[in-house]
Amino acid sequence: MELVRQVGWFAILRSVALEGSRWHTNHYANNL
Structure with missing residues (x-):
């Protein structure tokens, strides 16, 4: 269960x- 939670957090942080x-x-492209 701990692994599932870690993978879930990783997916959230990655997104x-x-x-x-x-x-x-x-934002950078619009300011050029």
Whole structure:
């Protein structure tokens, strides 16, 4: 059960990181 929770947290953090990097890229591109 602990492993499932860790994998779930990893998936959440990974999706947040991807979303953040995508927003950052779009924000940077719009300012060029």
